[in-house]
Amino acid sequence: MIVVVTPTHPDDWFTVAAESAPDTPTLMVSGQRTLANVRRVAQATARAGKRLRPHTKTHKMLELARWQLDNGAAGLQVAKLGEAEVMLDSGTPDLLVAYPIVGAAKMPRLNSLAARTRLTVSLDSLVVAEGISRALDPDNGIEVLIEVDTGLSRLGVMPEQAAELAAAVAGLPGLAVAGVLTHEGQVGTQLQIGGLLEDLVSAAVAKMAVAVAGLRRIGISEPMVSMGSTPSWRQLLDHDEVSEVRPGLYVFHDMNSVRAGSATLAEVAAVVAATVVSVSRARHEFVIDAGSKSIGNEPRVLGELTSYGYLPDADAHVVRVSEEHGVVAASQTLPAVGDRLVVVPNHVCPVVNLHDAATVMQEDGTQTEWRVAARGLSR
Ligand SMILES: Cc1ncc(COP(=O)(O)O)c(C=O)c1O
Secondary structure, three states: OOOOOOOOOOOOHHHHHHHHOOOOOEEEEEHHHHHHHHHHHHHHHHHOOOEEOOEOOOOOOHHHHHHHHHOOOOOEEEOOHHHHHHHHHHOOOEEEEOOOOOOHHHHHHHHHHHHHOEEEEEEOOHHHHHHHHHHOOOOOOEEEEEEEOOOOOOOOEOHHHHHHHHHHHHOOOOEEEEEEEOOOOHHHHHHHOOOOHHHHHHHHHHHHHHHHHHHHHOOOOOOEEEEOOOOOHHHHOOOOOOOEEOOOHHHOOOHHHHHHOOOOHHHOOEEEEEEEEEEEOOOOEEEEOOOHHHHOOOOEEEOOEEEOOEEOOOOEEEEEEEOOEEEEEOOOOOOOOOOEEEEEOOOHHHHHOOOOEEEEEOOOOOEEEEEOOOOOOOO
């Protein structure tokens, strides 16, 4: 089943963001909505007695990382060392690099991070652990989370294999096995095609429980169980087995979030403001100055329609993109050249990575600029 969202206009932030963008295309962020999103997750996680270690790959901004820490995040997560090097300046007491670190060029940087903060890495093979252990300065220690595949089929060992890998890693100098980690990203994908949230989350937790039982058998009595995605964080709090949640997208949300039922349009806090640069009466289409270099290039097939982003004020979709052009199929009256609109991206994380900075609109109407400080740092 394909869920086609035809949302009603939630309030006027989208209009205000379009009108007050300093120029276009611009990544516009609602400070108010972002802070509400940050606090909602932090408060619920604290109430449930779990740790929150948000993934900062969505925003890559130090100011927002500090908001997350100030509101109760126990630490931060990144994918890459370059992001970790930036996020250290947030003052985080704890950093998780949730990515297998491979290659000699990375080892001095890993050592220097380990010397400066409590560092955890996730991995799914002994060869990765051996590479890290061999390169680690004797003064440095790193915690390891064994990555388990709970259904995404990306990284991770099968739940039954976690104990064997944990035992081998625990024997390596400098490394301490802290527990198990998964990213149950399949939950969001399945929700968009009609899956049931509770069933999907329970299935992922059950797989983690198998891995945990294995770790206990080898003497790791209190393993950390780290799980996380935006569609699943709330349900994970109901599971005693889970110790930590790691959502990322929740700070901004996007059309993926809306289609998965994880957010409403009223919670979407980052959009791309664009200007209409051409109107075609013949095709009943118009062109905005935001193409794949501003709104990304992740199409979603919605029945008959392929959407590259949703324009809430026009209730219309970008149906084709080239680098600097977004072609919008008008659903209502055509706008005029010069009109401004915002695009809610399908997937906001890579979109943020396309922009040097975001214009953040604060509650009092003022605007500040936040640099996407970890932009492009994929090494
Ligand atoms: C390893 C890992 N953890 C956590 C997350 C956060 O998930 P979400 O983007 O759904 O919030 C991701 C997202 O890609 C991830 O790859």
